Amino acid sequence: QVGAASGPSSLASDAEAGGIKSWQGALTLVRTSVDGNVVFAAGPNGRFVNAGGVFAEGGTVSMVGSSVSDNSATLAASLPDSVEMAAIAGGIHVGYGVPATIRNSRFNGNSITMTNSVGYGNAWSGGLHADSDITAIGVIVSDNTVTASGHTFSVGDSGAGEMGGSFTGAIMRGNRVTINSATDWAFAFAGASIFRGSLTGSVIAGNRVDASGPNGGAWVVGGALVGDYGGISLDRSTVTRNSARGVGPEGSVQGGGIFDAVTDGPPGGPLNLTHSGVTWNVVSGSAGVTAEGGGIYTDNVVTSINSVIAHNRPDQCIGC
Numbered sequence: 001q002v003g004a005a006s007g008p009s010s011l012a013s014d015a016e017a018g019g020i021k022s023w024q025g026a027l028t029l030v031r032t033s034v035d036g037n038v039v040f041a042a043g044p045n046g047r048f049v050n051a052g053g054v055f056a057e058g059g060t061v062s063m064v065g066s067s068v069s070d071n072s073a074t075l076a077a078s079l080p081d082s083v084e085m086a087a088i089a090g091g092i093h094v095g096y097g098v099p100a101t102i103r104n105s106r107f108n109g110n111s112i113t114m115t116n117s118v119g120y121g122n123a124w125s126g127g128l129h130a131d132s133d134i135t136a137i138g139v140i141v142s143d144n145t146v147t148a149s150g151h152t153f154s155v156g157d158s159g160a161g162e163m164g165g166s167f168t169g170a171i172m173r174g175n176r177v178t179i180n181s182a183t184d185w186a187f188a189f190a191g192a193s194i195f196r197g198s199l200t201g202s203v204i205a206g207n208r209v210d211a212s213g214p215n216g217g218a219w220v221v222g223g224a225l226v227g228d229y230g231g232i233s234l235d236r237s238t239v240t241r242n243s244a245r246g247v248g249p250e251g252s253v254q255g256g257g258i259f260d261a262v263t264d265g266p267p268g269g270p271l272n273l274t275h276s277g278v279t280w281n282v283v284s285g286s287a288g289v290t291a292e293g294g295g296i297y298t299d300n301v302v303t304s305i306n307s308v309i310a311h312n313r314p315d316q317c318i319g320c
Contacts, residue, residue: 015041016050018071023057029066029105034092037071043078043117047085051093051129052110061100061134068092068128069108075123077116081152086122087114089129089161090144100134107161108140113147114156121150125161126175133165133197141192142173149180153216157189157226159207164196164228171202172224177209185251186211188220189259191242194266196228202237209244211251218246218289220253221297223281227260231269231300234276234307246285253289255297256281256312261319268300273307281312293318 018037020027034053041049052071068091075087090110094100107127114123126144141160148156159175172192179188191207204224211218223242225232239257246253254261257278260268283291294312296302298319309316 011045012041013045014048015039017055018051018073019053021055021057022059025059027056027059027061029063031065033067035067035069035071039073042076046075046077047079047083049073049075050088052090052112054092056093056098056100057095058098061094061098063102063105066105069106069110072111072113075114077114078118079116081119083119085116085120087112089125091127091161092129094130094132094134096131098132100130100132102134102136102139104138106140107144108142109144111145111147116150118151120152121148121154121156121179123148123156124158126159128161128163130161130163130165134163135165136167136170138169139167140171142171142175144175146177151182153184153187154179154181155187158192158194159209160192162194166198167202168200169202170199172204173206175207179211181213181216183215184213185216186213186218186248190222190226191244192224194226194228195232196230198233198235199237200235204237204239205241207242211246213248213251216248218248218251218285220244220246221255221263222259223256223283225258226266227258227268227271227300228266229269231271232258232260233272235274237276239278239281241280243282246289248286249288251285251289253283253285253291254293254318256283256294258296259293260296260298260300262299270300271298271302273304275306277308279308279311283314296320
């Protein structure tokens with residue numbers, strides 16, 4: 001058990017790795033809990049927080065029967081849009097070029113939060129953020145949150161976390177992204193994950209993404225998944241009871257289950273469904289906000305083999 005890190009002084013601009021930071025060699029966690037750690041940075045200088053629990057910047061990562069849960073990273077900024085700012089990874093951050101294998105481990109109840117009283121808000125990856133493809137078997141990524149609230153525009157994504165690689169027997173359930181803008185647009189992506197790679201025998205359920213821009217607009221995509229480079233393959237997997245909602249005078253909400261289209265963000269790729277289901281997902285919006293693609297919204301190639309896209313609202317698939 002790793003305890004909470006002490007908060008930085010008011011002069012600090014950056015804070016990271018509330019529990020463990022590893023930058024060379026092998027990080028091996030076996031039946032280990034990295035839980036309840038805190039990373040925090042605030043005005044006047046706070047501009048960046050990263051990895052409430054673990055930051056693996058280099059080396060390798062191996063986790064077996066372990067937990068990175070109930071950690072938090074919070075940025076309370078008071079800086080203008082001209083300053084680069086971000087809040088990344090409430091739980092664990094696996095860096096670029098870091099090979100990672102994770103088995104029978106959980107990433108639950110982590111949070112990443114950014115507020116900004118002057119400029120924009122920008123937060124992503126509530127639980128597990130992986131810059132490199134990883135191999136994961138039997139992981140649970142549940143009840144993590146991403147929150148961004150800015151005075152100007154706000155953007156955020158991936159309640160479970162941005163990740164990719166080969167996932168077998170994964171559960172991503174009850175994760176949430178909530179994005180608010182006081183004076184401009186709010187942009188929200190992926191209640192569960194901006195994902196690249198394969199999900200086999202996995203369940204992506206009950207995730208939610210919401211954006212509110214009452215004085216600008218809202219653009220919301222992917223109640224569960226948003227396709228990243230290379231696309232997504234689902235085999236014997238279920239994407240169910242996820243939701244996406246936008247509130248504002250104008251905007252759009254697309255893909256209650258899966259969004260896989262070219263945008264200014266993730267480019268998406270082929271979407272392959274094999275013996276899988278995309279069911280009971282919902283998109284909705286306030287007056288002036290267009291909602292479509294209750295199950296899937298795509299402009300990429302979709303291949304469906306013995307799969308079901310049904311019971312989504314208000315429609316099943318745009319672009320299939």
